[in-house]
Amino acid sequence: MTTTPASTRVPLIAGNWKMNMDHVQGITLLQKLAWTLDDAKHDYRRVEVTVFPPFTDLRGVQTLVHGDDLSIGFGGQDLSDQDAGAYTGDISGQFLAKLGCTYVLVGHSERRTIHGESDELLAAKVKAAFRHGLVPVLCVGEGLEVRQAGTHVEHTLGQLRADLEGLPEDQVRQLVVAYEPVWAIGTGEVAGPEDAQEMSAAIRAELASRYGDDVASAVRVLYGGSVKAANAAAIIGQPDVDGVLVGGASLDAGEFANIVRFESHLTT
């Protein structure tokens, strides 16, 4: 397989605030993050940074990012598979696009488990994201029982196949996939760098077999699950891992900035 070198894929550090931070707290957090990264002279072209605030924060985040000309991206934590209509409580991809979102999370493990979202629904959500010009960050991964049974790779690739059903190749190549072992989320348990690499390589090989090496080489694969500044460099240092999806640690501007600056930890 003739893959593009990992170095051509710009690492993506994504902070998922989950259901934390009201719109006032969110602005304060983002401002602190921007200041911290500015002080450190962070080069956003080398390492991309994006945050996923709650829906109610997005307008404020957009105003701050555009008003202060920040290089931090932002996206929604979910979207509806529908575009508009009688879907109380749901958010259309069109609304997210209008707010300047670049990305949207699809199939986060908490949507799959707590809200029982099926692969069929998630495949429709992936298509809805592209319909509105949003890049889906498609989350896949196994629970503890699957991991203990040793079928985690097949399980996760099965989710990937089902969620990409019917998606054209030119859209697949724009995707970001986030591997989240559910047993390592918010638990302090971290899959080791080798576990992250094993699954990321399997995801890339699956994409290569279905869409070709060129597409597989373009897709960024992130790892998510109890990532902290202390373990980020080792995880992102793996050849098929192109960044991290950070939950708890993204709520602390200093800690998250240190994750963004993982390269500096490699050289000190």
Ligand SMILES: O=C[C@H](O)COP(=O)(O)O
């Ligand atoms: O979206 C982020 C992942 O669920 C990981 O969350 P965590 O870093 O709190 O374990």
